Amino acid sequence: MASRTTGRTRQVARPAPAPTRPALKVRYEIRRGELLGAAAGVFADHGYDSTSMAQLANQVGLAAGGIYHYFAGKEQLLVAICDELVDPLLARAREVVAAEQPPSEQLGTLVGLWVFHVVEHRDHMLVFQQKRHAIEHGAQWRGVRRSRKEFERLVEDVLVRAAPHLDRRLALAALLGMVNHTAQWYDPRGRLDSSEIAAGYVELLLGGAAAE
Amino acid sequence: MASRTTGRTRQVARPAPAPTRPALKVRYEIRRGELLGAAAGVFADHGYDSTSMAQLANQVGLAAGGIYHYFAGKEQLLVAICDELVDPLLARAREVVAAEQPPSEQLGTLVGLWVFHVVEHRDHMLVFQQKRHAIEHGAQWRGVRRSRKEFERLVEDVLVRAAPHLDRRLALAALLGMVNHTAQWYDPRGRLDSSEIAAGYVELLLGGAAAE
Amino acid sequence: MASRTTGRTRQVARPAPAPTRPALKVRYEIRRGELLGAAAGVFADHGYDSTSMAQLANQVGLAAGGIYHYFAGKEQLLVAICDELVDPLLARAREVVAAEQPPSEQLGTLVGLWVFHVVEHRDHMLVFQQKRHAIEHGAQWRGVRRSRKEFERLVEDVLVRAAPHLDRRLALAALLGMVNHTAQWYDPRGRLDSSEIAAGYVELLLGGAAAE
Amino acid sequence: MASRTTGRTRQVARPAPAPTRPALKVRYEIRRGELLGAAAGVFADHGYDSTSMAQLANQVGLAAGGIYHYFAGKEQLLVAICDELVDPLLARAREVVAAEQPPSEQLGTLVGLWVFHVVEHRDHMLVFQQKRHAIEHGAQWRGVRRSRKEFERLVEDVLVRAAPHLDRRLALAALLGMVNHTAQWYDPRGRLDSSEIAAGYVELLLGGAAAE
DNA sequence: TATGAATGAGCCTTCATTCAT
DNA sequence: CATGAATGAAGGCTCATTCAT
Numbered sequence: 001m002a003s004r005t006t007g008r009t010r011q012v013a014r015p016a017p018a019p020t021r022p023a024l025k026v027r028y029e030i031r032r033g034e035l036l037g038a039a040a041g042v043f044a045d046h047g048y049d050s051t052s053m054a055q056l057a058n059q060v061g062l063a064a065g066g067i068y069h070y071f072a073g074k075e076q077l078l079v080a081i082c083d084e085l086v087d088p089l090l091a092r093a094r095e096v097v098a099a100e101q102p103p104s105e106q107l108g109t110l111v112g113l114w115v116f117h118v119v120e121h122r123d124h125m126l127v128f129q130q131k132r133h134a135i136e137h138g139a140q141w142r143g144v145r146r147s148r149k150e151f152e153r154l155v156e157d158v159l160v161r162a163a164p165h166l167d168r169r170l171a172l173a174a175l176l177g178m179v180n181h182t183a184q185w186y187d188p189r190g191r192l193d194s195s196e197i198a199a200g201y202v203e204l205l206l207g208g209a210a211a212e
Numbered sequence: 213m214a215s216r217t218t219g220r221t222r223q224v225a226r227p228a229p230a231p232t233r234p235a236l237k238v239r240y241e242i243r244r245g246e247l248l249g250a251a252a253g254v255f256a257d258h259g260y261d262s263t264s265m266a267q268l269a270n271q272v273g274l275a276a277g278g279i280y281h282y283f284a285g286k287e288q289l290l291v292a293i294c295d296e297l298v299d300p301l302l303a304r305a306r307e308v309v310a311a312e313q314p315p316s317e318q319l320g321t322l323v324g325l326w327v328f329h330v331v332e333h334r335d336h337m338l339v340f341q342q343k344r345h346a347i348e349h350g351a352q353w354r355g356v357r358r359s360r361k362e363f364e365r366l367v368e369d370v371l372v373r374a375a376p377h378l379d380r381r382l383a384l385a386a387l388l389g390m391v392n393h394t395a396q397w398y399d400p401r402g403r404l405d406s407s408e409i410a411a412g413y414v415e416l417l418l419g420g421a422a423a424e
Numbered sequence: 425m426a427s428r429t430t431g432r433t434r435q436v437a438r439p440a441p442a443p444t445r446p447a448l449k450v451r452y453e454i455r456r457g458e459l460l461g462a463a464a465g466v467f468a469d470h471g472y473d474s475t476s477m478a479q480l481a482n483q484v485g486l487a488a489g490g491i492y493h494y495f496a497g498k499e500q501l502l503v504a505i506c507d508e509l510v511d512p513l514l515a516r517a518r519e520v521v522a523a524e525q526p527p528s529e530q531l532g533t534l535v536g537l538w539v540f541h542v543v544e545h546r547d548h549m550l551v552f553q554q555k556r557h558a559i560e561h562g563a564q565w566r567g568v569r570r571s572r573k574e575f576e577r578l579v580e581d582v583l584v585r586a587a588p589h590l591d592r593r594l595a596l597a598a599l600l601g602m603v604n605h606t607a608q609w610y611d612p613r614g615r616l617d618s619s620e621i622a623a624g625y626v627e628l629l630l631g632g633a634a635a636e
Numbered sequence: 637m638a639s640r641t642t643g644r645t646r647q648v649a650r651p652a653p654a655p656t657r658p659a660l661k662v663r664y665e666i667r668r669g670e671l672l673g674a675a676a677g678v679f680a681d682h683g684y685d686s687t688s689m690a691q692l693a694n695q696v697g698l699a700a701g702g703i704y705h706y707f708a709g710k711e712q713l714l715v716a717i718c719d720e721l722v723d724p725l726l727a728r729a730r731e732v733v734a735a736e737q738p739p740s741e742q743l744g745t746l747v748g749l750w751v752f753h754v755v756e757h758r759d760h761m762l763v764f765q766q767k768r769h770a771i772e773h774g775a776q777w778r779g780v781r782r783s784r785k786e787f788e789r790l791v792e793d794v795l796v797r798a799a800p801h802l803d804r805r806l807a808l809a810a811l812l813g814m815v816n817h818t819a820q821w822y823d824p825r826g827r828l829d830s831s832e833i834a835a836g837y838v839e840l841l842l843g844g845a846a847a848e
Numbered sequence: 849t850a851t852g853a854a855t856g857a858g859c860c861t862t863c864a865t866t867c868a869t
Numbered sequence: 870c871a872t873g874a875a876t877g878a879a880g881g882c883t884c885a886t887t888c889a890t
Contacts, residue, residue, distance in 0.1 A: 028849095047345045047346060047349075049261050050345075050346070052883080052884055052885080053884075053885060053886080054852095054884075054885090062850075062851090063850065063851045063852060064851075064852055064853085064886095065850075065851065065852070065853095065886080065887075065888085066849085066850060066851075066852095068885095068886075068887085069849060069850075073885075073886075074884095074885065074886090126345075129341075129344075130342075130344075130345055132341075132342075133259045133262075133338075133342055134259060134262070137259075167404075167412055169403070169404065170404065170408075170409060170412040170413075171412075171416075173390070173393065173394070173397050174390045174393075174412070174413065174416060176393060177389040177390040177391075177392070177393025177394070178385070178386045178389040178390055179389075180389070180393070181385065181386075181388060181389025181392070181393065182385070182389070185385050191381070192379075192381065192382065196382075197382060200379055200382040200383075200386070201386065204383075204386060204416050204417065205416065207419050236872090236873085240873095240874090243874090264858080264859060264860080265859075265860060265861080266859085266860090274874095274875075274876090275875065275876045275877060276861095276876080276877060276878085277861075277862075277863080277875080277876070277877070277878095278874080278875055278876075280860095280861070280862080281873085281874060281875075285860075285861075286859095286860065286861090448851090448852085452852095452853090455853090471769045471770060471773075473685050474769075474770065476879080476880055476881080477880075477881060477882080478880080478881090486853095486854075486855090487854065487855045487856060488855075488856060488857085488882095489854080489855070489856070489857095489882075489883075489884080490853080490854055490855070490856095492881095492882070492883080493852085493853060493854075497881075497882075498880095498881065498882090550769075553765075553768075554766075554768075554769055556765075556766075556820075557683045557686075557762075557766055558683060558686070561683075591828075591836055593827070593828065594828065594832075594833060594836040595836075595840075597814070597817065597818070597821050598814045598817075598836070598837060598840060600817060601813040601814040601815075601816070601817025601818070602809070602810045602813040602814055603813075604813070604817070605809065605810075605812060605813025605816070605817065606809070606813070609809050615805070616803075616805065616806065620806075621806060624803055624806040624807075624810070625806075625810065628807075628810060628840045628841065629840065631843050664870095688862080688863055688864080689863075689864055689865080690863075690864090690873095698871075698872090699871065699872045699873060700865095700872075700873055700874085701865080701866075701867085701871075701872065701873070701874095702870085702871055702872075702873095704864095704865075704866085705870060705871075709864070709865075710863095710864065710865090
């Protein structure tokens with residue numbers, strides 16, 4: 001996670017020759033996943049642009065060229081981080097919207113899982129925000145952008161149903177601002193956990209009364 | 213401003229030889245200011261890291277090395293942009309806090325000028341957010357960080373007095389998230405102007421009742 | 425060595441895959457040493473300031489950025505050249521001074537190895553002299569300066585004991601001037617070898633009689 | 637001179653409108669001469685390569701482009717410094733050689749004026765030595781090289797006649813080394829003046845006896 | 849798979865020099 | 870003569886990426 005003062009290397013334990021050896025491809029996928037998480041952490045801590053591939057490799061316990069066995073390039077790594085951030089969130093949001101629930105409850109559920117996702121993927125989120133400009137404009141980012149757009153539309157729909165008295169645009173923007181900003185101040189050892197934070201946000205939107 | 217598809221050059225009209233020539237130093241300062249604004253725009257549009265000094269120079273109508281007459285380096289340019297963003301806002305916030313006013317009005321005034329400042333300095337803000345990570349960690353950014361911290365403390369104080377029923381931490385974080393995020397969606401040709409946006413934010417915080 | 429009209433590249437033969445491969449680190453050190461020597465030659469020939477890193481790289485058979493695997497920068501390269509020049513000379517001078525020997529013999533031994541060192545490291549010496557000003561004033565050169573100072577003090581001590589009738593300051597300065605200047609005219613294919621040159625210098629200092 | 641801790645500017649007093657105004661051209665030449673001397677000093681202190689034309693201009697009390705009214709470029713400035721160093725020395729050396737004098741006295745006279753010239757033009761000398769490599773190889777330096785060569789030949793001739801027992805090559809090299817090196821250690825406030833230094837050098841060459 | 853030497857494009861920056869004022 | 874803004878060509882250096890081992 002961000003801002004740790006980790007030891008020397010963000011070493012991802014090289015999988016010891018397990019008793020039950022999974023198929024090679026699976027081991028590869030596992031390692032790739034570990035590297036992805038570690039990379040997100042390193043990028044969140046030291047900055048995506050300021051971290052050279054060599055530095056990253058060292059941090060995760062590989063030599064200069066090692067990462068290229070798992071990712072085609074630095075940008076692919078970034079894409080993978082963003083996908084890992086956006087896709088599962090979108091999937092769950094779809095489920096929530098599909099479920100039968102009173103609108104205000106639906107909003108609560110949605111914001112709850114969203115905040116949870118943000119704080120659980122704090123590193124991914126921080127990296128995403130660092131490169132927001134590139135993601136917003138680059139051609140190779142269409143997929144990520146599409147997912148994000150759809151997610152925002154889902155949120156907007158729920159929001160409109162749950163709080164029809166609010167200005168649609170303003171409320172959505174406010175909610176996006178609040179929730180995404182959470183990644184930058186959330187402290188896992190802090191007083192507030194993700195569900196309390198989410199409840200607080202919803203309370204602001206729906207007004208004190210509705211939150212009770 | 214951001215996201216324009218400007219023509220070839222963001223040419224800052226070279227001041228025609230004015231009839232009343234200001235002192236040389238003044239001319240220099242004026243030109244420096246123009247360049248600063250233009251640079252903020254270019255960085256906001258194309259990304260700070262993705263914009264080379266040569267590109268920037270061309271955009272502002274200078275040759276490769278020309279900017280170095282006004283700024284010692286790319287980072288100094290960034291510092292100047294951030295100072296121009298943060299300092300005046302902090303100054304006005306201090307005035308608001310010093311003034312005698314009922315707390316809730318004070319909050320309204322503060323958020324109002326804040327949002328206004330953000331949308332008026334959209335470019336600066338977007339650049340600031342692009343480099344948030346570096347600013348948060350680099351040694352040469354202590355001044356900017358200090359100003360930002362003080363501003364947030366002022367906001368917190370006003371917020372606590374105006375809305376004592378809210379969780380201090382959460383409300384502050386929410387407000388920061390909302391307002392700063394504004395730079396990313398505000399459209400000067402859009403339906404909402406800055407004062408309406410500010411009012412909306414305050415309404416969320418104080419609850420619908422208080423806003424009436 | 426200096427003033428050769430070398431062919432295109434001062435190619436340091438890339439070590440063919442030896443049958444007994446030395447440890448990797450050793451290979452690295454060997455290559456580094458080769459590059460160091462080659463660089464001294466190139467700088468001596470074409471001038472330190474007039475030689476760009478790209479030119480140097482080409483001369484030693486690498487591409488533009490290749491040298492930076494071995495040296496952190498152009499100045500580090502210069503430091504390494506100077507260290508390779510000064511350190512071993514100082515070490516041997518210490519040994520000579522520590523040894524029990526009649527003063528005049530000691531002087532002969534010292535000047536002998538000194539001249540030998542100078543002509544054997546002609547390139548290093550010429551580079552050192554090119555950058556004398558920077559070395560004398562730059563902060564990062566303290567180590568080199570210290571070594572040089574100590575060496576001169578050793579010479580002075582020996583000189584005073586061997587030729588007490590001479591003006592201390594003047595004799596030392598004269599000797600320094602003579603010996604160091606040797607790098608600029610010595611010709612390995614010339615009539616005089618280093619020991620004859622050294623003997624000539626000592627003879628000047630001690631007077632014809634003493635030299636017999 | 638070298639190594640002074642001068643005040644802010646090596647300001648060459650702008651010639652106050654003199655009562656008897658010399659012809660414009662003369663004033664120009666005077667100013668040029670002043671600038672030349674000042675430039676030699678600045679280059680000797682801060683290094684020729686490390687001193688930008690703008691820095692130099694400021695040191696001598698001009699703005700960036702001002703020097704170009706007197707010198708066509710940085711290298712011309714260097715040429716002028718070298719000429720001012722070499723030409724008068726060569727001229728006087730010719731006179732000495734032309735004069736009827738016993739050889740050893742001739743050597744004494746020659747070395748005497750040589751050392752005097754070196755210490756009086758310490759700055760010029762130090763600059764000359766800084767750029768020795770370029771001067772030795774550049775095409776535009778033929779004049780300076782020719783003069784230096786002729787001077788050395790004159791010295792050699794005198795030396796051979798005065799000390800026929802010495803190895804021609806070695807003695808010349810030693811003398812050149814000693815005398816030129818003087819610029820680097822001579823201290824005008826030191827114990828030895830230039831004539832004592834010169835006498836010391838001659839004594840080394842001719843042997844103690846001859847010097848009495 | 850992993851290594852690490854090597855590549856080469858591109859960036860920031862410096863600076864001698866020019867020129868309109 | 871002097872100014873100082875502007876030019877534009879290098880130069881030092883970084884770093885994503887490749888590839889022989």
